[in-house]
Amino acid sequence: MAGDITHAISNRVFELLRAKIVTGELRPNEPLIETDLAQLLDVSRTPIRESLQRLAAIGLIVPRRRGWAVREYTPAEVLGKFEVRIALEGFAAFLAAQRGTDDQLRRCKRIHEDRLTVEPGDEDRRISTNRDFHAAIIDAAGNEQLKEAIYETGRFYLNRPVVRSSTREEMALAHAEHAAIVDALLARDSQRAEREMRAHIRRTFLMFQRLEPGVHLA
Amino acid sequence: MAGDITHAISNRVFELLRAKIVTGELRPNEPLIETDLAQLLDVSRTPIRESLQRLAAIGLIVPRRRGWAVREYTPAEVLGKFEVRIALEGFAAFLAAQRGTDDQLRRCKRIHEDRLTVEPGDEDRRISTNRDFHAAIIDAAGNEQLKEAIYETGRFYLNRPVVRSSTREEMALAHAEHAAIVDALLARDSQRAEREMRAHIRRTFLMFQRLEPGVHLA
DNA sequence: GTGAACAATCTTGTATGCAGAAATGATTTG
DNA sequence: CAAATCATTTCTGCATACAAGATTGTTCAC
Known part of the structure; x- marks a missing residue:
């Protein structure tokens, strides 16, 4: 969905509705009444309906017997x-280790090292450098479709859980995992890079999700 | 996008347009004129516009300075x-080997063995048993989101290339690869199952794509 | 008091109207 | 004859209209 040139109102409506859903302002199972939403956002039903199509496409709303619901x-x-x-x-990560350019991989390393200097209290930089680190690896993979697919999964959950501030221990853990990934990348060990990345994401997920018993990550 | 109950016309329009794009009837870069499409399919612009949103969401059309193009x-x-x-x-495949039930994995094996009996000329069964085999593994993975994501990638390319009839040698190769996957699954060797599945898909892709030099699969 | 039949009200799905931006093409000027 | 300017047409983006189906509420029979 890159390069949206037109659809000024429609795009704004889409983002607003998406935000209201992922933040929970529009609650799960809540029926979405087009006229209400139109009034709420002060537009007509047309951009509302177009946005609903897009929200359905990314899985945030589902069709009901009549209309849509979160x-x-x-x-x-x-x-x-x-x-x-x-x-x-x-x-x-696998692809990055295999076919990323030396420059790209060195950039991953540089971002990682830069991140080591972030003060524990500086949440903004902690988050932004983390995003940059992951983005640098995805870039190094050199697959735009893969990048889009990953980005798409992000639209679903990114704003969902509260972004908790992280402890010193948690940051040290993340640093160690990032270091392991960087090491594997520079060694061009694609399998290890993939393994480390999986472990890293798995752990960060487990950090802030309380799972039902019996459900486990691979 | 499961369970579409309403949107009768809109859904029909979406599928028709999608078919016209993946079959090439609507050529790449061809501008999509709403009024023309509406006239062509004998509906108003409204369902056309909603379908265009969905087509954009799955990457089949892109926004232009004005309107959309394939x-x-x-x-x-x-x-x-x-x-x-x-x-x-x-x-x-990785998940299937790790947490598929014994029943599910035996079913993969059964479908594979059943496929061995398909006559070389029977294209319908060759294709359907192959789809069943892959679906059985995806089912055994026990992740509906993953299933949907895989299905989504299918919406893009499935109808695109001509489904070539396959030679006896090609079938033997596919059988061998399927056998290797089944073997890894029953051995609960998740890493090997993943490796074999990757190799299998990579090869089937290379079979019918002529790649530019310099572009290689991982 | 409970349940069925029916009426009134919402809400959607589709069609159409309208203003403005973009593309097209004609006309003028050098 | 080429390029630029301006008028015309086309097409989009958003708003609104309208009918059909769904939902809700009410009345009435038992």
Whole structure:
């Protein structure tokens, strides 16, 4: 969905509705009444309906017998989404180790080292450098479709859980895992890079999800 | 996008347009004129516009400065899409070996063995048993989100290339690869199952794609 | 008081109207 | 004859209209 040039109102509506869903302002199973939404956002039903189509396409709403409702995700389904991300981003690490340029991999390392200097309290930089690190690896994978697919999984969960501030221990753990990934990348060990990336994502997920018993990540 | 209950016309329009794109009837870069499409399918612009949103969401059309155009995929981009599928379906094999039930894995084996009896000329059964085999593994992975994601990649390319009839040698090769996957699954060797599945998909892709030099699958 | 039949009200699905931006093409000027 | 300017046409983006089906509420029979 890159390069949206037109659809000014429609895009704004889409993002607003998406935000209201992932933040929980529109609750799961809540029926979405077009006229209400139109009034709420002060537009006509047309851009509302177009946005609903897009929200359905990314799985945030589901069709009801009549109209749409916010999709309820069970913990198992959230886990499922995360496993998709594990598959995709792990493979990105695999590809990056295999065919990323030396420059690209050195850039991953540089971002990682830069991140080591972030103060524990500086949440903004902690988050942004983490995003940059993952983005650098995905870039190094050199597959735009894969990048889009990963980005798409992000649209689902990114804003969903509260972004908790992280402890010093948690940061040290993340640093160690990032270091392991960087090491594997520079060694061009694609399998190890994939393994480390999977473990890293799995752990960060487990950090802030309380799973039902019996549901486990691979 | 399961369980579409309403949107009767809209859904029909979506499928018709999708078919016209993947079959090439609507050519890449061809501008999509809403009024023309509406006239062609004998509906108003409204369901056309809603379908265009959905087509954009699955990557078949892209926004232009004005309106939409059929997205042109370069060979490298098609390759990119396939790599996404490799990542997802490989991971499905991984999960299947790890947590599929014995019943589910035996079913994979049974479908595989059943497929061995297919006559070389029987294209319908060759295709359907292959689909069943892959579906059985994806089912055994026990992740509905992953299944949906794999299915989604299919919406893009399935109808695209001509489904070539396959030689006796090609079938023997596919059988051998399927056997290797089944073997790894029953041995509960998840890493090997993933590796074999990746190799299998990679090879089937290479079979009917002529790649530009310099572009290689991982 | 409970349940069925029916009426009134919502809400959607589709069609159409309208203003403005973009593309097209004609006309003028150097 | 080429390029630029301006008028015309086309097409989109958003708003609104309308009918059919779904939902809700009410009345009436038992």
